[in-house]
Amino acid sequence: xxxxxxxxxxxNVDFAAVQSSPRFQTLRRRHRSFVFPVLALALxxxxxxxxxxxxxxxxxxxxxxxxxxVGLLIGLGQVVTTFVITMLYVSYANxxxxxxxxxxxxENGGER
Amino acid sequence: xxxxxxxxxxxxxxxGAFVLVTMVIVFRASRNNKTAADYYAAGxxxxxxxxxxxIAGDYLSAASxxxxxGAIALNGYDGxxxxxxxxxxxxxxxLLVAELLRNTGKFTMADVLSFRLKxxxxxxxxxxxxxxxxxxxxxxxxxxxxxLVSLLLGIPDRxxxxxxxxxVGALMIVYVLVGGMKGTTWVQIIKAFLLILGAGVMxxxxxxxxxxxxxxxxxxxxxxxGTDAILAPGLQYGLSDVSRLDFLSLGLALVLGTAALPxxxxxxxxxxxxxxxxxxxxxxxxxxxxxYVFTLVLGYGAAxxxxxxxxxxxxxxxxxxxxxxxxxxxxxxxxxxxxxxxFATILAVVAGLTITAAASFSHDxxxxxxxxxxxxxxxxxxxxxxxxxxxxxxxIIGGIAANGQNVAFLVALAFAVAASANLPTIVYSLFWxxxxxxxxxxxxxxxxxxxxxxxxxSPVVSGAPINEATGLSTSMIQGVDFHWWPLSNPGIVSIPLxxxxxxxxxxxxxxxxxxxxxxxxxxxxxxxxxxxxxxxx
Numbered sequence: 001x002x003x004x005x006x007x008x009x010x011x012n013v014d015f016a017a018v019q020s021s022p023r024f025q026t027l028r029r030r031h032r033s034f035v036f037p038v039l040a041l042a043l044x045x046x047x048x049x050x051x052x053x054x055x056x057x058x059x060x061x062x063x064x065x066x067x068x069x070v071g072l073l074i075g076l077g078q079v080v081t082t083f084v085i086t087m088l089y090v091s092y093a094n095x096x097x098x099x100x101x102x103x104x105x106x107e108n109g110g111e112r
Numbered sequence: 113x114x115x116x117x118x119x120x121x122x123x124x125x126x127x128g129a130f131v132l133v134t135m136v137i138v139f140r141a142s143r144n145n146k147t148a149a150d151y152y153a154a155g156x157x158x159x160x161x162x163x164x165x166x167i168a169g170d171y172l173s174a175a176s177x178x179x180x181x182g183a184i185a186l187n188g189y190d191g192x193x194x195x196x197x198x199x200x201x202x203x204x205x206x207l208l209v210a211e212l213l214r215n216t217g218k219f220t221m222a223d224v225l226s227f228r229l230k231x232x233x234x235x236x237x238x239x240x241x242x243x244x245x246x247x248x249x250x251x252x253x254x255x256x257x258x259x260l261v262s263l264l265l266g267i268p269d270r271x272x273x274x275x276x277x278x279x280v281g282a283l284m285i286v287y288v289l290v291g292g293m294k295g296t297t298w299v300q301i302i303k304a305f306l307l308i309l310g311a312g313v314m315x316x317x318x319x320x321x322x323x324x325x326x327x328x329x330x331x332x333x334x335x336x337x338g339t340d341a342i343l344a345p346g347l348q349y350g351l352s353d354v355s356r357l358d359f360l361s362l363g364l365a366l367v368l369g370t371a372a373l374p375x376x377x378x379x380x381x382x383x384x385x386x387x388x389x390x391x392x393x394x395x396x397x398x399x400x401x402x403x404y405v406f407t408l409v410l411g412y413g414a415a416x417x418x419x420x421x422x423x424x425x426x427x428x429x430x431x432x433x434x435x436x437x438x439x440x441x442x443x444x445x446x447x448x449x450x451x452x453x454x455f456a457t458i459l460a461v462v463a464g465l466t467i468t469a470a471a472s473f474s475h476d477x478x479x480x481x482x483x484x485x486x487x488x489x490x491x492x493x494x495x496x497x498x499x500x501x502x503x504x505x506x507x508i509i510g511g512i513a514a515n516g517q518n519v520a521f522l523v524a525l526a527f528a529v530a531a532s533a534n535l536p537t538i539v540y541s542l543f544w545x546x547x548x549x550x551x552x553x554x555x556x557x558x559x560x561x562x563x564x565x566x567x568x569x570s571p572v573v574s575g576a577p578i579n580e581a582t583g584l585s586t587s588m589i590q591g592v593d594f595h596w597w598p599l600s601n602p603g604i605v606s607i608p609l610x611x612x613x614x615x616x617x618x619x620x621x622x623x624x625x626x627x628x629x630x631x632x633x634x635x636x637x638x639x640x641x642x643x644x645x646x647x648x649x
Contacts, residue, residue, distance in 0.1 A: 024635065
C-alpha cells in the first residue's frame with residue numbers, strides 16, 4: 001500500500017488482538033467519554049453566543065460594570081472556557097490516557 | 113489623512129532586517145534537509161512549545177491582525193464576535209484531531225484519510241481539497257499584500273505594488289526551497305514572537321493611557337464614535353434574518369474548518385510524538401487566545417484615539433487601524449515595527465501554505481498515485497521543490513491579477529471548504545468503524561462542490577446591492593447578477609450536507625473495508641504504536 005508508514009517495526013503487532021484487549025477498550029472508552037461530551041458542550045456554548053449576538057443584541061448591550069456589558073463578558077467568557085477546557089483535557093490525558101497508552105505501546109514493541 | 117504616515121524607508125529597513133535574520137536561520141536550518149521527513153516534517157524535531165508558536169505564526173494572518181483590529185475599530189463588537197470563532201475552533205483540533213492525526217499519518221492529511229480506505233481515489237480527493245484550500249488562502253494573502261504595500265510603504269501605483277508582490281513571492285520561494293519545513297517553521301516562530309510582542313506592547317500602552325481600566329477605554333471609544341452602538345452586536349453584520357443566518361454560517365465554517373486546514377494539520381507532523389502534538393495545540397491556544405484579547409483592546413484603542421472616520425479615509429481603510437494606532441502611540445519607529453511584522457506575517461503564512469500544497473502534490477499525487485507508493489529515493493523531494501517553484505510563480509501572478517479586487521471572501525471560503533470537504537472524512541475515518549471509501553468520496557467531493565457552487569451563486573460574486581458612496585457593488589463581478597443563494601457563506605448548507613453524504617455513501621456501500629486496517633488505524637491513533645519519531649542526525 002502507499003502508506004509507507006509500515007516501515008517502523010509494526011510487522012509483528014497483532015492489531016486486532018490489541019484492539020479487542022480490555023485495556024485498549026478502556027483507553028478507547030476513556031478517550032471518547034471525555035472528548036465527545038466536552039467538545040459538544042463547547043460547540044453548543046459557542047452556538048449560544050452567536051445566536052445571542054444575532055437575536056438578543058439588547059441583552060448583550062446590557063451594562064454590567066461601567067461600559068463593560070454582558071456581550072463583552074460572554075465573549076471573554078468564551079476565551080476563558082476555551083482555556084479551561086484546554087487545561088482540563090491536558091490534565092485528564094496525563095492522568096487517564098497517557099499511562100495506559102504507554103503500557104500498550106511498550107507491550108507491543110514500542111520503546112517509548 | 114491623504115498621505116501616508118510614517119517613514120517608508122524606515123519600514124522597509126526594519127522589514128529588511130527581519131528578512132536578513134530569518135534568511136540566516138533558514139540557511140543554517142537547511143543543512144540537515146536530506147530526507148522527505150526532513151523536508152516535509154522538519155525531521156519531526158520541534159518541541160511542542162516551538163510548534164505551538166509556529167502554529168500561531170501560521171494561523172494569525174495579516175487578515176486576523178489588521179483585519180480584526182480594523183473591524184473592531186470601525187464596527188466595534190462584531191469584530192470581536194468574529195475573532196472568537198477562530199479561537200474556539202482550536203478545541204476541535206485539540207480534542208479530536210491533533211494527536212490521532214500525528215499518530216496515524218506521516219506527512220499529509222491524505223495519509224490519514226486514505227489509511228484504511230482505497231488508497232488511490234481517496235488520496236486523489238484529499239490532495240484536490242488540500243490544493244483548493246491552499247490556493248484560495250494563498251491568493252487572498254498575496255492579493256492582500258498589494259493593499260498592505262500601498263498602506264505601509266506609500267506605493268499607490270499598480271506597477272510598484274506588483275513589484276512588491278513579486279518580491280514577497282520570490283522571498284517566500286527562497287525560504288521554502290532552501291529551508292523546507294524547518295526553515296518555514298523558524299520563520300513562523302520568529303514572526304509569531306514579533307507579532308505577539310508588538311501587539312502586547314501596544315495593548316499595554318493603550319491600557320496605560322486609560323488608567324488600566326477597560327471601561328474607561330470603552331468610554332473614550334464611545335465618545336469618539338459618538339454612539340454606544342459600537343459596544344453591542346449588529347453594526348457590521350446587521351440584524352436582518354439573512355445577516356443572522358450568514359454569520360451563523362460563517363461561525364460554523366470557522367469553528368469546524370480550522371481543524372481541517374491542511375497547512376495546520378501538517379504542522380502536527382513536525383513534532384516527535386502525539387504528546388508533543390498536544391502540547392503544540394495547548395501553546396497555540398494560549399498564544400492565539402491572548403492575541404485576540406489584545407486585538408480587542410487595540411481595536412477599541414484605535415476607535416478611541418484615531419476615530420472611525422479617519423481610519424475609513426486612510427489608504428487601506430479598515431486595515432489601517434492598527435498601523436495608525438502604532439503611529440499615534442510610538443511614532444514612526446513603532447509604525448515601522450508593526451509594518452514589518454505585517455509583512456513578515458504574509459511571508460510566514462504563504463510559506464506555510466506553499467510547503468503544504470507542494471508536499472500534498474509530491475507525496476500524495478506523485479509519490480503515492482503516479483509512482484504507486486514507490487518513488488525513487490529522493491525523487492519525491494525533488495518534485496516537491498519543483499512544485500514550490502510552480503506554486504510560487506502562480507501565487508505571484510494570481511496576487512498581481514487579484515490585487516485591488518475584492519477577494520477578502522476567499523479566506524472565509526477556504527475555511528468553509530476545509531470544514532465541508534475535509535472535516536467530515538477526518539472525523540468519520542478516525543471514529544466510525546463502518547466508514548467506507550464511497551462515503552469518503554461522496555463527502556469530500558460533495559462538500560467541495562457544494563461550498564464552491566454556493567459561493568459562485570452568492571452575493572459575494574454577483575448581485576450585491578450597489579453602495580451609494582462608491583457607486584460600486586460589493587460583489588467581485590460588477591454589473592451582472594446571477595446569484596440565487598442569499599448568504600455570503602456556504603457552510604450552513606455545505607457542512608451538514610458533507611456529513612450526510614459521508615453517512616449515506618457509507619451505508620449504501622455494500623463493499624466492506626478491510627477490518628484489519630481499521631483495527632490497525634484505531635490502535636495506532638490512540639496508542640502511537642509504530643508512529644515515526646524524530647530523525648537522528
